[in-house]
Amino acid sequence: MKLNHLLVGSYLGSPALGYYTVADNLAGMPIREIVGSLDATLFPGGAPIANDNERL
Structure with missing residues (x-):
């Protein structure tokens, strides 16, 4: 729970x-949308090289 x-x-x-x-929900919406898009593309793309330190 948020104390504020x-x-x-x-x-x-x-x-x-x-x-x-x-207002709090509206203020956080742009960040949630950006992070959600990045999350959907970066994690699957990085999974094949997760154990390869040179490529990572």
Whole structure:
């Protein structure tokens, strides 16, 4: 659980927590999309050379 969400919810209430959560999700979306794309291509591509230190 994220401590910042707990603090916002307890000090500012449910409506503020809703806005905060949506903003937090939107802020992290570009990074998740980029990392997801890289993850889908780099890990399968690197698997064949994982034990070859010279090529790696």
